[in-house]
Amino acid sequence: MKISQKLIHSIIQRIATGPDLSKNIDFEEAKAGMLSILRGEINEVQIAIFLIALRMKRETREESEGILAAILCESDQQQVIVDNLVDLGDPYSGYSRSIPISSFLPPLLAELGLPTVIHGLDSVSPKYGLTHRHINEALGLNINNSTKQAKVRLEDSSIGWSYIDQENYCQGLHNLVPLRNKIIKRSVINTVETLIGPMRGKKTHSILGYVHKPYPPIYAHLVTASGMDTSLLVRGVEGGVIPSLRQKGLMISYQGSVEQDKVDIDPKLLGIYQDIRAISFPSGLNVYSDIKALADYTVKLGKSALSGEKGLFYDGLVLAASLILWHTRKASSLIEAACITRAVLDSGKVLSRL
Numbered sequence: 001m002k003i004s005q006k007l008i009h010s011i012i013q014r015i016a017t018g019p020d021l022s023k024n025i026d027f028e029e030a031k032a033g034m035l036s037i038l039r040g041e042i043n044e045v046q047i048a049i050f051l052i053a054l055r056m057k058r059e060t061r062e063e064s065e066g067i068l069a070a071i072l073c074e075s076d077q078q079q080v081i082v083d084n085l086v087d088l089g090d091p092y093s094g095y096s097r098s099i100p101i102s103s104f105l106p107p108l109l110a111e112l113g114l115p116t117v118i119h120g121l122d123s124v125s126p127k128y129g130l131t132h133r134h135i136n137e138a139l140g141l142n143i144n145n146s147t148k149q150a151k152v153r154l155e156d157s158s159i160g161w162s163y164i165d166q167e168n169y170c171q172g173l174h175n176l177v178p179l180r181n182k183i184i185k186r187s188v189i190n191t192v193e194t195l196i197g198p199m200r201g202k203k204t205h206s207i208l209g210y211v212h213k214p215y216p217p218i219y220a221h222l223v224t225a226s227g228m229d230t231s232l233l234v235r236g237v238e239g240g241v242i243p244s245l246r247q248k249g250l251m252i253s254y255q256g257s258v259e260q261d262k263v264d265i266d267p268k269l270l271g272i273y274q275d276i277r278a279i280s281f282p283s284g285l286n287v288y289s290d291i292k293a294l295a296d297y298t299v300k301l302g303k304s305a306l307s308g309e310k311g312l313f314y315d316g317l318v319l320a321a322s323l324i325l326w327h328t329r330k331a332s333s334l335i336e337a338a339c340i341t342r343a344v345l346d347s348g349k350v351l352s353r354l
Contacts, residue, residue, distance in 0.1 A: 004036035008046050016053035024057075030066025031073075038074045038172030044179050051187040059188045061218065065225045068192040072226060075170040078147040078199050080154045084328055085201025086116040087228065089194030089208045090240045092166070094120075094129025096287050098278040099294075101242045101316035103135040104302040107354040108321055110160030111344050114328060117154060117199045121166040121174065125181045126190075129238075129287050130294050135302075136163045138295035139354070144168060147198055154199060159353065162199075169198035195219070195226045204228040205328050209236035220254040230255050232327040234320075237278040242320050243267070244277035245312060253327050263334075270322060270338040272315045279312050306351040318342055 011033050014023040025033070033050065036042050042050075054063060086109055090102050106116040120132040136143050145153070147169050150162040167174040173193065180189065197204060206223045208231060210216060216233040223231040233252045234241050243249035245267055253261040267274065279301070285294055305313040322337035331337035344350060 002041065004039075004041040008033055008036060008042050008050065012046065012049050012053065015057060016049055019057070022053065022057040024060050025063060025066075027062045027066040027069070030063040031070045034067045034070035035073060037176070038070060038170075040172070040175070047176070047179060048183055051183060051189065052185075055185070055187055059191075061221060064188055064192060064218070064222060067188055068195060068222055068226060071170060071173055071192065071196055074172045075196055075198060076147045077169070077197070078151040080115065080151050080199050080201050082115045082154060082201045083203060084114055085154065085199060085204045086114045086324060086328070087197050087199070087204055087206045088116060088118040088241060089206055090118070090120065090132065091127070091190070091209065091238070092120050092131070092193055093124050093127035093190065094131035094134075094287070095238050095240065096127040096129040098237055098280055099298050099301060099313070100130060100132065100135065100240065101279070101302075101305075101313055102240055102320065103132050103298065104306060104313075104317060104354070105241070105320055105324075106161035106163070108306070108317055108341070108344070108350050109324060111350045111353050112321065112325060112341065113330060114324065115154045115160045115201065117150060117162050117164060119164045119166065119169070119194075119196075119198060121177065123291075124177050125184050126186055127287070128181075130291060130298070132163060133165055134291055134295040135298050138292070138299045150199055161353075164198055166193070170196065192222060195222050195228075197226055197228050200227070203230070205324075206231040207234070207241050207324055207327075208232070209234050209238075209240040209242075211235070211239045216252045216254075217257070217259075220252075220257045220259070223254070224257040230327070232323060234323060242278070242316050243323075245272060245274040245315055245319065246277040251323055265319075265323070265334065267315070267319055270319060270334060272319055274312060274315060276312070279316075303351060303354070306345065306354055307348055308346040314345065317345065
């Protein structure tokens with residue numbers, strides 16, 4: 001029996017023994033097991049049991065860190081020659097109920113002096129939602145940038161942003177998408193894949209959304225383990241990085257894994273007065289049959305907002321960009337950040353950058 005088979009056999013015996021008897025594995029075992037999976041040495045049945053059993057017993061921080069370390073080992077990572085790089089880590093399974101305003105944050109942040117990378121894939125469980133890949137495709141942009149091509153775009157001051165697909169920075173992980181779709185439910189991969197950070201600046205800032213209250217310190221720890229410098233955790237719509245436009249939302253800023261600030265931000269303080277929290281999908285359109293129509297609709301709204309047209313999309317960009325400017329210390333206050341962002345949007349320059 002191969003070493004990888006012996007290892008996964010031993011791991012499964014321990015983690016899949018029921019709610020009371022399952023045992024945790026250590027960092028090195030989690031890393032070695034995941035490396036074997038990414039290198040195609042483990043069969044689908046064993047991979048599925050591995051992922052489901054970890055989820056059922058609840059992954060420890062050490063296990064998640066080991067799995068992330070394995071993915072980092074198998075990922076193509078590029079060092080970008082910029083002082084500050086923003087890494088937008090929206091959920092890879094996309095949006096199933098609302099328009100992903102965050103697809104248009106990268107060119108806006110680039111115009112604000114923050115080169116930005118956004119990453120994802122076409123479709124994956126549990127949502128099979130509208131993704132950043134769909135929207136970049138609808139924009140007519142290259143969705144198959146290599147990490148080297150993304151590096152060139154990020155270092156070009158007239159562009160300063162890029163989308164990069166999981167298939168082009170970690171093929172072994174992307175190969176698991178069909179199996180993940182069969183598993184249906186979330187696994188540890190959904191937790192860690194937004195933290196890979198295929199592009200790194202002199203200082204890299206991870207911007208992440210979350211839903212459940214226990215997640216921020218877990219994410220901050222994993223961001224540090226991944227080698228990024230800071231993280232901003234935003235309680236966003238559908239687990240993304242855009243907060244509710246109607247009510248207060250919590251954001252937590254970390255330097256490394258140390259909490260720096262915790263702010264319950266009220267959109268009204270930034271001059272945002274909306275009665276709804278997000279832009280819902282148009283009536284009659286859904287992610288199961290109308291992905292292209294939804295992507296085209298998002299592009300239409302996004303281009304209008306980048307042209308300075310006021311509304312929900314515009315306000316979503318102002319709110320999210322202000323948080324990021326404040327977190328990265330490009331502005332001394334959220335109110336100042338909102339003023340700077342509105343001025344840039346109203347200038348129309350972001351549209352040409354797009």
